[in-house]
Amino acid sequence: MSDEHNIDRLFQESFKDFEVDAPKNAWSGIEKRLAQKPKRRIVPLWLKLGGAAAVVAILIMAGSQWFLNSTQLIDNSIVDKTEENIQNSNNNNQTTNSIVTTNSNEENAQTNTNFSSENENAVNNSTNNSSQNLNNLALSNSSSVDNISSKNNTNKTKNSKTNAYNNSLFNEALANTAEVFSKDLIQQPNPNIETSSFKNPKISQKKSLVEVAENLKNEKDKFEKPKQEKNSWFIKPQVSPIFYGNLGNGSAVDPNLAQNDGQGQVNMSYGINVAYQINEKIKLRTGVNRVNLNYTTNDVFLVQNQGVTTLNNVSTNPDFVASILNEQQLQNLSANGTLNRSETLSSELQQELGYIEIPMEIEYNILNKKIGVNLIGGASTFLLNNNNLDVKNSNGTTSIGEANNLNDLSFSTNFAIGLDYNISKRLMFNLEPTFKYQFNTFQGGTTNFQPYFLGIYSGVVFKF
Amino acid sequence: MKLKKLIKQCQNKELKAQKALYELYSSKLFSLCLKYSKNYAEAQDNLQDAFISIYENIHQFKHKGSFEGWMKRIAINTALQRYRNQKVFSLNYEENIIQPENDYVENNISLQELLKCIQELPNRYRMVFNLYVLDGYSHKEIAEMMEISEGTSKSNLARGRKILKHKVNTILDKENPNKTAYNL
Numbered sequence: 001m002s003d004e005h006n007i008d009r010l011f012q013e014s015f016k017d018f019e020v021d022a023p024k025n026a027w028s029g030i031e032k033r034l035a036q037k038p039k040r041r042i043v044p045l046w047l048k049l050g051g052a053a054a055v056v057a058i059l060i061m062a063g064s065q066w067f068l069n070s071t072q073l074i075d076n077s078i079v080d081k082t083e084e085n086i087q088n089s090n091n092n093n094q095t096t097n098s099i100v101t102t103n104s105n106e107e108n109a110q111t112n113t114n115f116s117s118e119n120e121n122a123v124n125n126s127t128n129n130s131s132q133n134l135n136n137l138a139l140s141n142s143s144s145v146d147n148i149s150s151k152n153n154t155n156k157t158k159n160s161k162t163n164a165y166n167n168s169l170f171n172e173a174l175a176n177t178a179e180v181f182s183k184d185l186i187q188q189p190n191p192n193i194e195t196s197s198f199k200n201p202k203i204s205q206k207k208s209l210v211e212v213a214e215n216l217k218n219e220k221d222k223f224e225k226p227k228q229e230k231n232s233w234f235i236k237p238q239v240s241p242i243f244y245g246n247l248g249n250g251s252a253v254d255p256n257l258a259q260n261d262g263q264g265q266v267n268m269s270y271g272i273n274v275a276y277q278i279n280e281k282i283k284l285r286t287g288v289n290r291v292n293l294n295y296t297t298n299d300v301f302l303v304q305n306q307g308v309t310t311l312n313n314v315s316t317n318p319d320f321v322a323s324i325l326n327e328q329q330l331q332n333l334s335a336n337g338t339l340n341r342s343e344t345l346s347s348e349l350q351q352e353l354g355y356i357e358i359p360m361e362i363e364y365n366i367l368n369k370k371i372g373v374n375l376i377g378g379a380s381t382f383l384l385n386n387n388n389l390d391v392k393n394s395n396g397t398t399s400i401g402e403a404n405n406l407n408d409l410s411f412s413t414n415f416a417i418g419l420d421y422n423i424s425k426r427l428m429f430n431l432e433p434t435f436k437y438q439f440n441t442f443q444g445g446t447t448n449f450q451p452y453f454l455g456i457y458s459g460v461v462f463k464f
Numbered sequence: 465m466k467l468k469k470l471i472k473q474c475q476n477k478e479l480k481a482q483k484a485l486y487e488l489y490s491s492k493l494f495s496l497c498l499k500y501s502k503n504y505a506e507a508q509d510n511l512q513d514a515f516i517s518i519y520e521n522i523h524q525f526k527h528k529g530s531f532e533g534w535m536k537r538i539a540i541n542t543a544l545q546r547y548r549n550q551k552v553f554s555l556n557y558e559e560n561i562i563q564p565e566n567d568y569v570e571n572n573i574s575l576q577e578l579l580k581c582i583q584e585l586p587n588r589y590r591m592v593f594n595l596y597v598l599d600g601y602s603h604k605e606i607a608e609m610m611e612i613s614e615g616t617s618k619s620n621l622a623r624g625r626k627i628l629k630h631k632v633n634t635i636l637d638k639e640n641p642n643k644t645a646y647n648l
Contacts, residue, residue: 007629008597010578010632011582014573014575015578015598018575019491019495020491021490022491022493022494022508022510023511025495026490026494026511026512027483028513031479032483034519412569
């Protein structure tokens, strides 16, 4: 035991004040790598942005294809342009890659030319530093000479860091093996050797050198970007009041009701949102929301016993036997003298729509402090799952039927400003005023109704 | 205060500050790299990798502990990463050589010879010996850092020590052929 302490003490005492000047060319290597860093970052950001843009382009194209279904118009120029962009970005990528490779070639070459002079420097330096007794520090290690030549060879073939590691590892394996044979060490494996450390036989260890090198590189990459890989997924259950409105003029139900007053009701939307962070600034997100929309048309009149005048865009229930008229139609009817006022009831029409919404959006971070601010843009796909039309009056609410001019599939373009309040590392509160303009809601030519909705989505975001 | 300002400037990626930081700490970290690497060239690679890591992660330093300690930990991690997942290659070592008790400290053995002894150790033995004996980490900490068990760390240390003892004795024998009493 005390022997162990002795050997420990020998090394501890000797290395207590151990300090050696770093090689003189080491800083220039670091400086070069620091200068290279921004270049490397721009390329993936570009590609990722391109990827995100492509997703949006595909969505818009899919949307426009649906939208223009009736006329069968496909804008080929968009497709061409997208392809062109993709090609361009590929070209950019290649150019940048080649630049990076050239740089590393130069760097390695320079390191090598510097290296021999460096050893001389080291010798000179250490002779000056006699108190630390460091003569021939670099040259004292015979294996370092092997490594210099092996490094030169590596540079001739390939210059990637992985290969340098790989080579040095392989050299080490050879050196160790050589050491075993050259030193007349005891060849018999000792029965006391702890088997857990040496589970694999030597051959498989050598085979796995490439794997080891790959693992090392992967781990190095991981180490270099620890922050980006953390918290890259976000889940947010959300709820929002929805203010539904009409940007066009006219009624969705019947052209005769175009002049009638109407207003959207406040309804709720709820759902779940999933986001993936692709870099510090940009998240891609999707999810699923349930959206209910209500629009009321005022000043309509329910007239019974005057036959059934069906509304233009409505499939009426068979048991609904009455007419919905506007004021003008009502006056025309009373001018004819056939109208019994007691059979007329002032009412309002209420259209209820329900959708399942699947958004695809890009979130761009503009402030990332305790409070975060994001800009969000994208598109949503809407699947119709509720379609109903009611008439409301003093007698209560009666279902008339359902609109027959609604498309099962519609889309919206979305814009939002996201405000995040970071509660903890994994939790934040989110508030998102959102504007969505819906299109392809109605079958072409049936109405000038152009729906939009405003929402203020709020939710708690879980990061993981 | 001066260091705090320097760190702040490095966080802002100012090249001048990065160079000043390098000049301030490069010799300390290079000495560390020499102990953890198998030769001078590899130590230089580790030094460069370590400084790049330091500059990239310096925004994570929150002034809660020693900055030098934080940098040393990064340098050690850089060296460890080079060998993580790697098994010890050399299976044979001087198991059966009788090791007498010696007070090595009193003997005259040069620092570069000792450094060479450490550098020539199989990778994992070198790491464990450095971490435990020279940098004061516990076996538990070493096990976590190197992703090995505590038992492995202990046995690696024992084997590393044994090889070192043999090497030191060999050197002493060469220097003092008359003092065979060391190997009695």
